[in-house]
Amino acid sequence: PDTPLKQEQAADPLSSWNEGATKKAIIDFVEKTTTEGSTDFVEVKNRIATFDNDGNLWSEQPLYFQLIFAMDRIKGMAEGHPEWKNEEPYKSILEGNVEKALAGGTKSILALVMASHAGMTTDEFNQEVNDWLATAKHPKTGKPFNEMIYQPMVELLDYLRANDYKTFIVSGGGVDFMRAWVEEAYGIPPHQVIGSSNKVKYEVSEDGTPTLIKQAELNFIDDKEGKPVGIHQYIGMRPVFASGNSDGDYQMLEYTMAGNGPRFGLLLHHTDSIREFAYDRESHIGQLNKGLDDAEKMGWTVIDMKKDWKKVYHFEK
Amino acid sequence: PDTPLKQEQAADPLSSWNEGATKKAIIDFVEKTTTEGSTDFVEVKNRIATFDNDGNLWSEQPLYFQLIFAMDRIKGMAEGHPEWKNEEPYKSILEGNVEKALAGGTKSILALVMASHAGMTTDEFNQEVNDWLATAKHPKTGKPFNEMIYQPMVELLDYLRANDYKTFIVSGGGVDFMRAWVEEAYGIPPHQVIGSSNKVKYEVSEDGTPTLIKQAELNFIDDKEGKPVGIHQYIGMRPVFASGNSDGDYQMLEYTMAGNGPRFGLLLHHTDSIREFAYDRESHIGQLNKGLDDAEKMGWTVIDMKKDWKKVYHFEK
Ligand SMILES: [Ca+2]
Ligand SMILES: [Ca+2]
Numbered sequence: 001p002d003t004p005l006k007q008e009q010a011a012d013p014l015s016s017w018n019e020g021a022t023k024k025a026i027i028d029f030v031e032k033t034t035t036e037g038s039t040d041f042v043e044v045k046n047r048i049a050t051f052d053n054d055g056n057l058w059s060e061q062p063l064y065f066q067l068i069f070a071m072d073r074i075k076g077m078a079e080g081h082p083e084w085k086n087e088e089p090y091k092s093i094l095e096g097n098v099e100k101a102l103a104g105g106t107k108s109i110l111a112l113v114m115a116s117h118a119g120m121t122t123d124e125f126n127q128e129v130n131d132w133l134a135t136a137k138h139p140k141t142g143k144p145f146n147e148m149i150y151q152p153m154v155e156l157l158d159y160l161r162a163n164d165y166k167t168f169i170v171s172g173g174g175v176d177f178m179r180a181w182v183e184e185a186y187g188i189p190p191h192q193v194i195g196s197s198n199k200v201k202y203e204v205s206e207d208g209t210p211t212l213i214k215q216a217e218l219n220f221i222d223d224k225e226g227k228p229v230g231i232h233q234y235i236g237m238r239p240v241f242a243s244g245n246s247d248g249d250y251q252m253l254e255y256t257m258a259g260n261g262p263r264f265g266l267l268l269h270h271t272d273s274i275r276e277f278a279y280d281r282e283s284h285i286g287q288l289n290k291g292l293d294d295a296e297k298m299g300w301t302v303i304d305m306k307k308d309w310k311k312v313y314h315f316e317k
Numbered sequence: 318p319d320t321p322l323k324q325e326q327a328a329d330p331l332s333s334w335n336e337g338a339t340k341k342a343i344i345d346f347v348e349k350t351t352t353e354g355s356t357d358f359v360e361v362k363n364r365i366a367t368f369d370n371d372g373n374l375w376s377e378q379p380l381y382f383q384l385i386f387a388m389d390r391i392k393g394m395a396e397g398h399p400e401w402k403n404e405e406p407y408k409s410i411l412e413g414n415v416e417k418a419l420a421g422g423t424k425s426i427l428a429l430v431m432a433s434h435a436g437m438t439t440d441e442f443n444q445e446v447n448d449w450l451a452t453a454k455h456p457k458t459g460k461p462f463n464e465m466i467y468q469p470m471v472e473l474l475d476y477l478r479a480n481d482y483k484t485f486i487v488s489g490g491g492v493d494f495m496r497a498w499v500e501e502a503y504g505i506p507p508h509q510v511i512g513s514s515n516k517v518k519y520e521v522s523e524d525g526t527p528t529l530i531k532q533a534e535l536n537f538i539d540d541k542e543g544k545p546v547g548i549h550q551y552i553g554m555r556p557v558f559a560s561g562n563s564d565g566d567y568q569m570l571e572y573t574m575a576g577n578g579p580r581f582g583l584l585l586h587h588t589d590s591i592r593e594f595a596y597d598r599e600s601h602i603g604q605l606n607k608g609l610d611d612a613e614k615m616g617w618t619v620i621d622m623k624k625d626w627k628k629v630y631h632f633e634k
Contacts, residue, residue, distance in 0.1 A: 045506060122549055166508075179553045189362060190553030191483070191509070200549055202542040202568060210572045212549050219550070225519040232439055232517055232529050233536070234551060236496045236507030251519060255527045 013159040016152040016311040023308065025301045026156065029264045033240065034163045040262040044164045048237050050252060051157070052244035053171035053178060053195075055286040056268055057186060058149040059138075061277040063098070064285060065145045066177050067109065069132050071098065073116035090115070110218075113174070118198060118216035122176060125214055129180035143315060146181050151314045153268075156243075157186055165241065169193045170231055172223035172248055176214070194234045196222045227252035239263075245270065246286040253291075253300055265300035267291055272306040275316070330476040333469040333628040340625065342618045343473065346581045350557065351480045357579040361481045365554050367569060368474070369561035370488035370495060370512075372603040373585055374503060375466040376455075378594040380415070381602060382462045383494050384426065386449050388415065390433035407432070427535075430491070435515060435533035439493060442531055446497035460632060463498050468631045470585075473560075474503055482558065486510045487548060489540035489565055493531070511551045513539045544569035556580075562587065563603040570608075570617055582617035584608055589623040592633070 017023040033042040054060040074084070074093050084090035089108040092101035102108050117125065133146050141148065157167050167188055169178060175195030182188050199215040222230040228251050231239065242249070242256035245268035253265040269288065270279050281289040295302050305312070334340040350359040371377040391401070391410050401407035406425040409418035419425050434442065450463050458465065474484050484505055486495060492512030499505050516532040539547040545568050548556065559566070559573035562585040570582040586605065587596050598606040612619050622629070 045500070048508075168508075175550070175553065183362070191365075191485075191551065193553065197550055200546055202545045202572070204571070208575075210545065210568070210575050212545060212572075228519045228527065228529060229517055233492070233514060234508065236492065236510065251527070254521070255519070255529075258527050 013162065014152065014155050016155055016309060018308055018310050020308060022301060022303050026159075026264075026266070029241070029262065030159065030163050030165075033262050042240055042261065046237065046240060047160075047163070047165040048168065048235060048239040049160050049165045049241035050168045050170040050194075050231060050235075050239040050243070050256070051153070052246070052249050052252070053169050053173055053182075055270065056150075056243060056245040056249075057153050057157075057169070058145075059276060060286050061279065062139065062285075064173070065138075065148070066173050067102075067112070068136070068145075069129065069177065070112045070116040071101070072132060072136060073128065074112060077116070114198075114216040117174060117176070118214045120214055122200060122212045122214060125176055126180050129177055133181055141313075141315075143313075146185050147315060148313065149185050150309075151311050151316075152309045153243075154186060154314075157188070160241065161187065167192065168231075168235060168239075169195070170222065170227050170242075170252060171195045172221070172226075174198075175222075194222055194230045196220060196226075223248045225251045228255035231255070242266070243268070244291075246288050247290050248286075250291050250294075254298065257299060265298060266303065267295055267300050268303045269305060271304050272309070272312065274306075275309075275312045276305060278306075330479065331469065331472050333472055333626060335625055335627050337625060339618060339620050343476075343581075343583075346558070346579065347477065347480050347482075350579050359557055359579065363554065363557060364477075364480070364482040365485065365552060365556040366477050366482045366558035367485045367487040367511075367548060367552075367556045367560070367573070368470070369563070369566050369569070370486050370490055370499075371562075372587065373467075373560060373562040373566075374470050374474075374486070375462070376593060377603050378596065379456065379602075381490070382455075382465070383490050384419075384429065385453070385462075386446065386494065387429045387433040388418070389449060389453060390445065391429060394433070431515075431533040434491060434493070435531045438528045438530055439517060440528070442493055443497050446494055450498055458630075458632075460630075463502050464632060465630065466502050467626075468628050468633075469626045470560075471503060471631075474505070477558065478504065484509065485548075485552060485556075486512070487539065487544050487559075487569060488512045489538070489543075491515075492539075511539055511547045513537060513543075540565045542568045545572035548572070559583070560585070561608075563605050564607050565603075567608050567611075571615065574616060582612075582615060583620065584612055584617050585620045586622060588621050589626070589629065592626075592629045593622060595623075 014023055032038050032040040051057055054064055071093050074090055078084055078094055089101040089111055133144060138145055138148055160167055169188055173195050175193055175197045178193050178195055179190040182193055197219040199217045199219045200212045201215055203213055204210045238259045239256045241264045242253050243266040257263045257265050270277055331340055349355050349357040368374055371381055388410050391407055395401055395411055406418040406428055450461055455462055455465055477484055486505055490512050492510055492514045495510050495512055496507040499510055514536040516534045516536045517529045518532055520530055521527045555576045556573045558581045559570050560583040574580045574582050587594055
């Protein structure tokens with residue numbers, strides 16, 4: 001029986017998308033892969049859809065939100081680390097100089113993540129993320145970070161699931177950071193979230209209580225060629241549908257499209273400087289260069305955010 | 318609406334289990350955790366159940382089946398490796414001396430697995446496993462290995478899923494080896510299978526075809542304290558229900574039981590030398606020693622295979 005929600009979705013499952021080639025391409029693909037008898041029919045068990053997160057399901061400007069969380073943690077932990085007053089990148093963070101703190105590139109970022117994401121139990125970390133989300137605000141919109149999610153993408157996730165697709169996140173972001181909030185935001189359960197991770201260690205205290213302690217040691221980087229690797233190790237199947245927004249998603253889309261039968265590759269191009277942020281080939285965050293060059297040749301559909309989205313965030317008027 | 322299957326399950330969801338304390342403990346637990354209003358009610362999203370595989374969902378005697386597969390692969394690959402005639406453990410395998418081949422313990426087993434499970438694409442490996450299952454026979458029963466699965470455990474998996482539990486495999490066995498056949502055997506999809514793994518590498522050939530190549534390098538060992546670690550990295554939630562058969566499952570059960578609210582730990586004790594195999598404290602395969610000592614103290618339920626199971630395999634009369 002059709003619930004009211006189902007009827008509404010049947011009316012327009014993607015109501016925050018403007019009519020046009022992009023919306024039509026998505027709907028045509030979902031319909032042809034889920035219509036029995038269609039030559040492009042895909043069995044339910046093979047309906048795997050993977051989504052990048054930063055800049056694809058939520059914003060990533062002016063800085064990856066996880067990095068803002070890491071810097072806020074560093075400030076909160078500073079009292080226990082007097083040595084940070086004289087040590088980069090901590091020193092610059094404590095002085096409020098973000099640009100200088102990140103001048104060391106990947107090395108600085110790794111140092112921040114290791115210092116702020118390790119040495120606690122997984123339960124404690126989860127709590128830290130939730131506490132932060134409850135109070136921290138985005139510098140441009142003043143909204144909590146977990147409201148900076150793209151309404152059209154939330155609708156796309158719902159639409160795919162209503163058509164028996166399983167939706168997964170495949171992100172370069174930290175898996176423990178994402179799992180704290182993505183189920184509520186996107187309806188994606190923790191075991192369908194793949195991300196970068198540090199090692200964790202199993203320890204049993206003297207009173208017999210077992211805990212998992214987050215270690216300051218990399219376990220897996222889920223970016224670029226790491227994305228198809230992560231998809232294999234965690235999902236064990238090639239996706240039918242893959243969605244991303246930067247050159248870090250190139251290999252995920254390439255791998256997805258190379259499977260037999262119908263496949264869909266989707267790239268989000270950030271073209272809207274008013275409602276969101278406009279950036280692509282030259283951006284330090286979410287750079288999209290090779291992907292834009294090759295999208296047509298590779299058969300990927302490109303979302304023009306400014307043109308294709310009626311609404312970016314749910315809180316817009 | 319009740320389907321005929323649902324009606325039958327409602328009549329006796331665990332029809333291959335004998336009446337008794339074990340069966341009753343399982344049913345009581347599932348009922349109390351799924352009855353709204355019960356103080357032990359568990360929300361659907363938290364109903365995570367994890368199962369060891371070897372010796373828990375299928376047999377593991379006289380040798381882990383994956384090891385038999387590895388040795389069959391070594392024989393099949395021998396023509397391309399003339400050096401194996403003079404090199405252990407390959408030499409002994411080619412001479413049919415399994416005991417001698419495995420005399421080197423973990424080191425020999427790792428060598429066999431690396432030689433037989435690497436240097437091919439993930440798709441090719443999957444095909445190899447399926448080809449092997451289609452022809453290889455268990456030395457005692459003469460049945461294909463994927464029929465050596467425990468009918469009472471298949472019913473338990475079905476029963477848990479009928480009550481909105483998500484069922485996962487958490488096994489020391491190779492994840493790619495299991496994913497080739499477990500969905501058909503147990504109804505568990507590839508992304509709910511956690512196991513040991515080698516690294517894989519993403520490569521794009523000159524004609525643009527991307528592949529994932531299995532490497533001869535360990536990625537993760539999903540055994541003992543590796544099980545709670547694997548559960549965290551892949552599932553991201555603590556199970557409510559955990560089931561295993563050896564001391565390799567000790568930490569998984571310990572971690573599971575330490576969560577708040579109702580938890581169920583299940584240990585399968587191999588007591589049936591006629592219908593299956595009888596082994597525990599002294600066995601080189603599936604050793605169960607500390608687990609037997611501590612089960613009562615830890616609140617784990619122990620299955621006595623001989624007494625608790627009406628039937629072991631589906632093909633029994
Ligand atoms: Ca991104
Ligand atoms: Ca086992």
